[in-house]
Amino acid sequence: MTMASIAQLTIGVTDLAAAFLFMYGLKRMSSPVTAPSGIFLAGLGMLVAVLASFFYVFDVSAAAKPHLIVNVVLGVVALIVGGGFAWWGGKKVAMTAMPQMVAIYNGMGGGAAGAIAAVELFGNKASGTTQLVVTLLGALIGAISLSGSLIAWAKLQGVIKKPLRVRGQQYFNILVLLGTLAVAGYLVYVAQGASSQLLPTPQLIYLFFGCALVYGVLMTLPIGGADMPVVISIYNAATGLAVGLEGFVLGNPALMIAGMVVGAAGTLLTLLMAQAMNRSVANVLFTNFGGVPQHKPSHIKGSMKPTAAADAGIFMRYAKSVIIIPGYGLAAAQGQQKLYEFVKLLQAAGVSVKFAIHPVAGRMPGQMDVLLAEAGVPYDLIFQLDDINEEFKATDVALVIGANDVVNPAARTDKGSPTFGMPILNADQAKQVYVVKRGQGKGYADIVNALFYADNCNMIYGDAAAVLTTMIEAVRGLGTKAAA
Amino acid sequence: MDFSIQITGFVALYIFMLAAFAGWVIIGHVPAILHTPLMSGSNFVHGIVVVGGMFALLNASTVQEQTIGFFAVLLGAGNAAGGYAVTDRMLAMFQTSGHASKHHKLGHVKAHRAKAK
Numbered sequence: 001m002t003m004a005s006i007a008q009l010t011i012g013v014t015d016l017a018a019a020f021l022f023m024y025g026l027k028r029m030s031s032p033v034t035a036p037s038g039i040f041l042a043g044l045g046m047l048v049a050v051l052a053s054f055f056y057v058f059d060v061s062a063a064a065k066p067h068l069i070v071n072v073v074l075g076v077v078a079l080i081v082g083g084g085f086a087w088w089g090g091k092k093v094a095m096t097a098m099p100q101m102v103a104i105y106n107g108m109g110g111g112a113a114g115a116i117a118a119v120e121l122f123g124n125k126a127s128g129t130t131q132l133v134v135t136l137l138g139a140l141i142g143a144i145s146l147s148g149s150l151i152a153w154a155k156l157q158g159v160i161k162k163p164l165r166v167r168g169q170q171y172f173n174i175l176v177l178l179g180t181l182a183v184a185g186y187l188v189y190v191a192q193g194a195s196s197q198l199l200p201t202p203q204l205i206y207l208f209f210g211c212a213l214v215y216g217v218l219m220t221l222p223i224g225g226a227d228m229p230v231v232i233s234i235y236n237a238a239t240g241l242a243v244g245l246e247g248f249v250l251g252n253p254a255l256m257i258a259g260m261v262v263g264a265a266g267t268l269l270t271l272l273m274a275q276a277m278n279r280s281v282a283n284v285l286f287t288n289f290g291g292v293p294q295h296k297p298s299h300i301k302g303s304m305k306p307t308a309a310a311d312a313g314i315f316m317r318y319a320k321s322v323i324i325i326p327g328y329g330l331a332a333a334q335g336q337q338k339l340y341e342f343v344k345l346l347q348a349a350g351v352s353v354k355f356a357i358h359p360v361a362g363r364m365p366g367q368m369d370v371l372l373a374e375a376g377v378p379y380d381l382i383f384q385l386d387d388i389n390e391e392f393k394a395t396d397v398a399l400v401i402g403a404n405d406v407v408n409p410a411a412r413t414d415k416g417s418p419t420f421g422m423p424i425l426n427a428d429q430a431k432q433v434y435v436v437k438r439g440q441g442k443g444y445a446d447i448v449n450a451l452f453y454a455d456n457c458n459m460i461y462g463d464a465a466a467v468l469t470t471m472i473e474a475v476r477g478l479g480t481k482a483a484a
Numbered sequence: 485m486d487f488s489i490q491i492t493g494f495v496a497l498y499i500f501m502l503a504a505f506a507g508w509v510i511i512g513h514v515p516a517i518l519h520t521p522l523m524s525g526s527n528f529v530h531g532i533v534v535v536g537g538m539f540a541l542l543n544a545s546t547v548q549e550q551t552i553g554f555f556a557v558l559l560g561a562g563n564a565a566g567g568y569a570v571t572d573r574m575l576a577m578f579q580t581s582g583h584a585s586k587h588h589k590l591g592h593v594k595a596h597r598a599k600a601k
């Protein structure tokens with residue numbers, strides 16, 4: 001056997017193993033008990049595949065042979081630098097900043113797929129029209145995913161504060177997309193052997209990538225921050241698709257399988273999330289949700305009644321049952337540890353405490369689950385919307401911490417409300433509702449919340465962590481006698 | 485012997501179809517509590533693009549191809565390493581209230597071993 005066929009055999013076997021480990025790993029991630037071993041197995045597959053990729057040196061094209069040493073050095077440096085920085089960032093980032101971190105890594109994957117396509121295009125390596133079309137399609141999706149993910153990062157990080165909207169923006173965006181597709185179509189046409197062309201091929205390729213990147217930016221800019229979970233999920237699926245397509249171009253089935261599995265999984269996840277908000281994915285992407293200034297609708301009666309954190313804490317200490325609804329405000333205040341400390345005090349006093357999580361609470365689906373897990377809250381205390389919504393009626397206190405739109409009864413009653421039809425947590429049905437909130441402002445979706453004006457609701461203004469500290473002190477202040 | 489892989493036309497479509505179906509089925513059974521780790525985990529899985537980047541870089545024959553290939557590997561490696569680090573951290577946090585946490589179990593095992601010695 002030649003070295004080339006040994007290399008092909010090695011890469012073939014390891015890539016097959018990697019594809020298996022990815023799917024088996026994801027499968028194991030479908031239960032909290034087996035999940036850590038799932039990511040470990042998937043990681044093992046990745047490691048093996050990356051190491052085996054060095055066997056490509058025995059099987060390179062004749063043109064690349066003289067550059068082989070330089071290329072290997074470049075590859076090692078890129079692996080160490082790119083992998084090292086990302087590893088360090090991933091280990092160091094605060095749990096609350098996780099959504100934007102996932103957005104960044106996702107954008108990197110999209111960028112890598114785009115870069116592979118660029119090498120193929122500039123090197124004129126595509127054999128046949130099908131390959132060229134698939135390369136261009138993967139490049140388009142990868143580039144949009146890259147620039148779109150970066151904008152999503154900037155929004156979540158607070159670098160871009162407000163959705164940027166201009167009249168007629170959607171039409172302009174469609175024009176840019178059509179323009180990008182036109183350039184791609186022209187590239188395919190030129191490859192058929194046109195005698196004269198408008199621009200030299202390399203310039204056309206630059207133009208193509210430029211347009212695709214601009215489209216990703218334009219498409220993401222007008223989307224409100226509250227919709228970023230769905231957007232990140234869409235770009236995650238998109239990157240998977242781009243990777244799968246470039247895998248076809250390179251003749252690498254491991255890339256095809258991994259990319260397509262993620263593409264399908266990400267699509268399903270996106271649909272589940274959109275469903276939880278009772279909106280279509282198209283509605284999320286194209287209708288410029290929220291951001292329209294609203295005034296208190298005339299039919300909302302009553303006023304917001306503030307109360308002291310200490311009083312609320314003591315009230316809960318003597319309640320029978322408490323359901324806690326955490327939202328992004330808790331994450332922003334890094335209050336999850338304090339919250340669990342408070343919960344443990346309540347539990348010690350015999351109060352039944354449960355957590356209710358709305359599917360789109362936070363900035364990423366399930367972000368609240370992760371935050372509570374970080375604080376050490378056992379996951380059998382955490383309930384999802386459908387499982388707990390009936391219990392509010394029989395519950396003494398609903399404690400809403402930094403959540404807003406997901407408890408707004410307007411979604412049930414007010415047809416004019418942008419969230420109308422979205423399933424909400426029925427916090428308003430509890431006997432007493434406390435809402436911990438930084439100020440009197442509105443939620444991320446910018447809608448007035450009727451719950452805050454309800455008779456059974458009291459507002460506690462302040463930073464979630466500070467409020468919880470006060471509550472803890474108040475309950476501790478009662479001493480052990482009171483607990484007996 | 486020839487172990488090179490040739491994937492053309494319909495074979496590619498079959499692979500795509502089966503892989504897409506597999507992804508759909510695998511995710512369909514995941515509870516909502518794991519949605520974030522799962523999004524992060526699938527984000528990690530498409531980091532396999534780094535292997536494609538390595539192929540492109542090792543086959544580069546011009547400075548332009550080398551430069552773009554370098555970035556393909558750099559970004560792909562970032563995707564893979566970062567995705568793993570973040571997902572692993574998230575999953576390590578989940579535990580039940582039944583005192584079945586890993587730390588306890590490990591602690592017991594260590595204690596037993598110490599006794600045996």
